[in-house]
Amino acid sequence: MANLTSTFVGIKSPNPFWLASAPPTDKEINVRRAFQAGWGGVVWKTLGEAGPPVVNVNGPRYGAIWGADRRLLGLNNIELITDRPLEVNLREMKVVKRDYPDRALIASLMVPCVEEAWKAILPLVEETGADGIELNCGCPHGMSERGMGAAVGQNPDLIERITRWCKQTTRMPVIVKLTPNITDVRLPALAAKRGGADAVSLINTINSITSVDLDDFAPEPTIDGKGTHGGYCGPAVKPIALNMVAEIARNPETADLPISGIGGVTTWRDAAEFLTLGAGNVQVCTAAMTYGFGIIKELTAGLSLWMDRKGLTSVEQVTGRAVPNVTDWQYLNLNYVTKARIDPDACIGCGRCFAACEDTSHQAIWQKPDRVFEVNDAECVACNLCVNVCPVEGCITMERLAPGTQDARTGKTVEAAPADWTTHPNNPMARAAE
Amino acid sequence: MSHSPQTGGIVAARLDSAELAAHFDDLYPAFDDHEARVAADRCYFCHDAPCVTACPTAIDIPLFIRQIQAGLPEAAARTILAQNILGGMCARVCPTETLCEGACVREVAEGAPVEIGRLQRHATDGLLLANEHPFERAPATGKRIAVVGAGPAGLACAHRLAMLGHTVVLHDARPKAGGLNEYGIAAYKAANGIAQAEVDWLLRIGGITVQTGSALGGAITLDALKADHDAVFLGIGLAGVNALRIPGEDLPGVRDAVDFIAELRQTADLSTLPIGRHVVVIGGGMTAVDAAVQSRLLGAERVSLVYRRDRGAMAASDYEISHAATEGVTVLTNAMPVAITGTGTVEAVEFAYTREGATGLERTGETFILPADQVFKAIGQTLAGAPEGLTIDGGKIAVDAAGRTSLAGVWAGGDCATGGEDLTVTAVAQGRDAAEDIHAHLTGAAG
Secondary structure: OOEOOEEEOOEEEOOOEEEOOOHHHOOHHHHHHHHHHOOOEEEEEEEOOOOOOOOOOOOOOEEEEEOHHHOEEEEEEOOOOOOOOHHHHHHHHHHHHHHOOOOEEEEEEOOOOOHHHHHHHHHHHHOOOOOEEEEEEOOOOOOHHHOOOHHHHOOHHHHHHHHHHHHHHOOOOEEEEEOOOOOOOHHHHHHHHHOOOOEEEEOOOEEEOOEEEOOOOEEEOOEOOEOOOEEEEOHHHHHHHHHHHHHHHOOOOOOOOOEEEEOOOOOHHHHHHHHHOOEEEEEEOHHHHHHOOOHHHHHHHHHHHHHHHHOOOEHHHHOOOOHHHOOOHHHOOOOOOEEEEEOOOOOOOOOHHHHHHHHHOOOOEEEEHHHEEEEOOOOOOOOOHHHHHOOOOOOEEEEEOOOOOEOOOOOOEOOOOOOOHHHOOOOOOOOOOO | OOOOOOOOOEEOOOOOHHHHHHHOOOOOOOOOHHHHHHHHHOOOOOOOOHHHHHOOOOOOHHHHHHHHHOOOHHHHHHHHHHHOOOHHHHHHHOOOOOOHHHHOHHHHHHOOOOOHHHHHHHHHHHHHHHOOOOOOOOOOOOOEEEEEOOOHHHHHHHHHHHHOOOEEEEEEOOOOOOOHHHHOOOHHHOHHHHHHHHHHHHHOOOOEEEEEOOOEOOOEOHHHHHHHOOEEEEOOOOOEEOOOOOOOOOOOOEEEHHHHHHHHHOOOOHHHOOEEOEEEEEOOOHHHHHHHHHHHHHOOOEEEEEOOOOHHHOOOOHHHHHHHHHOOEEEEOOEEEEEEEOOOOOOEEEEEEEEEEOOEEEEEEEEEEEEOOEEEEOOOEEOOOOOOOOOEEOOEEOOOOOOEOOOOOEEEOHHHEOOOOOOHHHHHHHHHHHHHHHHHHHOOOOO
16 A cells, blocks of 8 residues: 655645645644544644734625535635734644644744844744745735735746845754746746755645626625635645746756646645655645645555556655656647547437537537538548547547558648657757657 | 215215315426426437427427527526417417427437426416516507407417407407417316416417407307408317217206316306216317316316226327326226216116227127216317308318418417317417418518
């Protein structure tokens, strides 16, 4: 059976599933329940500097979008960092860590962008016995307007500076949490590395308005007739997060920088995908907020079973396994020619493939008598849209044309040797084939 | 409770009022908004959708379901009602399992179609209960049309004519408009007075004068109507019933099922409606099923539905027959009645077993006897009271695809006319299409 034990920047946990810094990790009672349920670690909800705590709104903090049967697909929040006194959080962290020494306990931190502020809080955190710190450089609302959170995360120089202050002050591993609300995530990751970060974690939430109340003409969640952008998370953001994780993992300058993957992890499969794209562990929030802490049993059992099937015995063997296969468009094999194939036995005759192809793509599907749908190879560009809109899994597949056969669309013989854009004659920058 | 299911003879109040109320409530409760959206979400929005093809009124089903899914059932209602002005009753009485839902690709794939009928009801009930009529009349044409029969065909025809700007006089022999929706459908399919509510709502279009108690051959004649109007539409249904032609048919306790169903529908307090302890229903169509099921629901101890051919030949759908069985009706096939017996009143029915022989249905020689306090005859209805001069084809008024009869200026549709099955939805389509043809004819656009 696969060993799910995780060692991330030297921090050990019985499994690679941590709860992300968020409401589920705001208090001792929540964290104890999480550990009892089996979570490997928690990133305690972000602590601010000593003194009067922040205040939250007293109206709705969350907005959401739903799929069929009200399945929660995306969640947004306008909550701030912990609104409880620093000393209370520190005291609770200490007793929880004492009682659960085998679990990872990370302190998320966000203080003003001055060296003294960071140097003031770090000893207090160390004293709790916490295993590491995560610098919240991502919170997109409320704190960013005060020069913290995403305001730092959008400025690589500030990331580097704060990271360096922390590394100079504490023995604890430093994880820098990155915001996705930027143009190129590789730059803040690189800045964190320059500052000495032990790891980055990403993504934080995405600026969003989930919906608009069409009676009040106000964005959701609405507070007394007004709304503001909040941070978007949940299953809907996973593809964005996966790409950002992969961008950092495959960048030679940051390839060795450990990554804690965050963003819409809902099932073991999501977690496995983050790991294969370079994450050393994953952090979960929305799924726990939707279903409760009990999902950890599905996450661990599923990852373990899948690893067994693949013959993978440790999390380290999973991490980064798909990174070599993430490439740039120009290196994709243009001699890989496929055509859609519709299985007439599986087809239920809905015609969605036809409508999609005829109306919006390449007019490559025929509707024949008795609602039989067939692909016209002479027009099929293998776009895959029919596969994606077909309601029957496995009914339409993309079949590769064997080398030596003729592509009915181009009239050309499919070649066995790969060829990509870098050598294509239409590319003015093409290199001569060697 | 004065009686029980075991009380002999034909008596009222076999069940108490609470049981009766529960038995005759909606067969399927209405969807709430969330249920409707979940059900709507199952629709694949098929291209050239088979459900639309299967609908005699060609409602754009994927569109109206998408409108429900998008949170505007009132928009869905407009989509439905533009094609089928009796969409509310059709949602309840259509044999969807053989029409739209039978054609649904998810029926093919999973044996679980999108619940089109219930979704249609969800959409249309909203407008009906709000009594919001979304259609307006075109400018008056000055043309007057007589519509005879205020059943589904006549109502659909009258509404479309009124919408097109014509003035309509709608005649019906019965005290209320609605036709079979009001008098001929099982009560649990039209609970809470929905049939009359729909008629009232439909008439809000304006321009339609309803004259009840007005029957052809009685207060009105076709010649007089033709003389006074620019066109006449006949939607007179099938008013006659077939006889068994066996000994004992005239014994007290033997009755036409259609009369029983009509009386039940018009009975406000069902605890006053007498029903037999042992009921035998003879026939294999929807009327037979509705009579048998409602007999059980009224508290009859034992109800047998007996059909002379095999189950596959029954006009009632598999779904309806299963429903009858679930309600405790015993379905017997390949048995034909040969005599009804009793002293002074019906006591039993003797049946002969049958089989398909070389020359058609033949007796096997074996017989059996069912005890019966009450017998309902449901072996088919026939055209009755059709005016002279119309060409009749196979017992129905011959019409072309546009609903024109052999007489100039006279159109017909619904069960009394040829073409299509004897279904509410088919009658609506025929009434609607005849109205369009009448309009084209009167405005000079007819081909």
